[in-house]
Amino acid sequence: MAQQTQQIDPMQIPMPQLKQMHTQVGEDLDTFTNSFAQLKSVYAKYSDCSESLQYVTPKNKGKTLLVPLTSSLYVPGELADSENVIMDIGTGYYIEKPVADAKDYYKRKMEFVKGNLDKLQETITERRKRLSDITDLINLRVQLMQKEQGHTAKASA
Amino acid sequence: MAAAQQLEKEMAAFQNLQKEFSKVIQSRAQLESQLKENEMVAKEFELLKENATVYKLIGPVLVKQDKPEATVNVKKRIEFITSEIKRLEGQIKDLNQKQDAKKEEVMRLQQEYQQQIAA
Numbered sequence: 001m002a003q004q005t006q007q008i009d010p011m012q013i014p015m016p017q018l019k020q021m022h023t024q025v026g027e028d029l030d031t032f033t034n035s036f037a038q039l040k041s042v043y044a045k046y047s048d049c050s051e052s053l054q055y056v057t058p059k060n061k062g063k064t065l066l067v068p069l070t071s072s073l074y075v076p077g078e079l080a081d082s083e084n085v086i087m088d089i090g091t092g093y094y095i096e097k098p099v100a101d102a103k104d105y106y107k108r109k110m111e112f113v114k115g116n117l118d119k120l121q122e123t124i125t126e127r128r129k130r131l132s133d134i135t136d137l138i139n140l141r142v143q144l145m146q147k148e149q150g151h152t153a154k155a156s157a
Numbered sequence: 158m159a160a161a162q163q164l165e166k167e168m169a170a171f172q173n174l175q176k177e178f179s180k181v182i183q184s185r186a187q188l189e190s191q192l193k194e195n196e197m198v199a200k201e202f203e204l205l206k207e208n209a210t211v212y213k214l215i216g217p218v219l220v221k222q223d224k225p226e227a228t229v230n231v232k233k234r235i236e237f238i239t240s241e242i243k244r245l246e247g248q249i250k251d252l253n254q255k256q257d258a259k260k261e262e263v264m265r266l267q268q269e270y271q272q273q274i275a276a
Contacts, residue, residue, distance in 0.1 A: 086212065086219070089201045090194045091234075093227060094219055096210040105201075 010137055018141070022134045029127045036120050043113045049087075050106035056099050058082045160273055164266040171259040178252045185245045192238045195231055202228045 013021075061082040066074040086096045087105070097105065202224070205211075211227045212219040 088214075090198045091191075091231070092214040093198050093222075093231070094212040094214060095201065095205060096212070097205075 011141070015138075015141065018134065018138055022131070022138065025127060025131045025134060029124065029131055032120060032124050032127060036117065036124060039113055039117050039120065043110060043117065046106050046110045046113065050103060050110070053085065053099055053103050053106070056082055056085060160266065160270045164263070164270050167259065167263050167266055171256070171263050174252060174256050174259055178249070178256060181245055181248050181252060185242065185249065188238055188242050188245065192235065192242065195235045195238065199228070199231045199235060202231065 056079070059082075060079055062078055062080075064076055064078050067077040068074050082099075084096050084098055085102050086094050087102055088094055089105075202211075205224065207224065209224055211222045211224050213222045213227065214220075
């Protein structure tokens with residue numbers, strides 16, 4: 001695709017087609033930025049979970065804590081099991097794991113998401129550059145067209 | 158006049174095809190994400206010890222499950238989703254062909270119509 005555009009003289013691409021390319025690339029960019037934000041929030045969620053795990057230690061066993069029933073209603077409880085946690089692994093399945101294994105799980109997940117974030121970031125940068133290239137080209141073409149019109153107007157006057 | 162009517166009819170048919178097409182594409186994307194989620198769960202089961210405790214969320218309660226049974230269940234689901242995706246792929250191919258044929262038909266009618274107006 002990129003090679004093809006290099007072969008075609010950018011000054012020869014019809015204006016409507018350029019505008020269409022502009023919208024297309026703009027839409028792509030929007031989609032990617034959205035996915036990026038979503039991935040980021042997923043990453044934050046995993047990171048929060050992983051951080052919470054550091055309080056599940058034998059030292060804290062039997063201590064009182066507040067369990068959130070909703071975001072504003074809490075009831076007191078105590079940490080009964082400081083060795084195992086139960087976590088959601090998707091599609092309605094939950095598994096019980098030792099804290100260390102759970103930490104490992106979140107670490108793996110975070111690495112996975114991070115890898116995708118990096119890949120996506122690259123794509124976004126590339127698309128952004130392409131979009132600004134097209135915008136520049138459109139502006140240049142419009143300027144040239146206006147100049148040409150000015151000349152013909154003078155010539156006919 | 159008849160040409161205009163036919164053109165309109167074919168146009169509507171073409172748009173219907175387009176709508177159907179995007180619907181199928183959407184369900185395909187949904188299946189894909191379900192497949193990915195199930196694959197993730199299957200991978201997690203593989204890493205699990207044989208005697209590990211597995212729960213399944215049924216309504217609001219967590220029900221204890223046999224690990225081998227759960228593994229088989231997820232595997233079956235993956236198989237089902239994969240076959241569904243295959244089925245949709247076939248539909249997508251079919252719709253693509255139909256769409257192309259309709260497009261040509263519409264374009265041919267458009268030309269005919271314009272020639273008629275010009276005449």
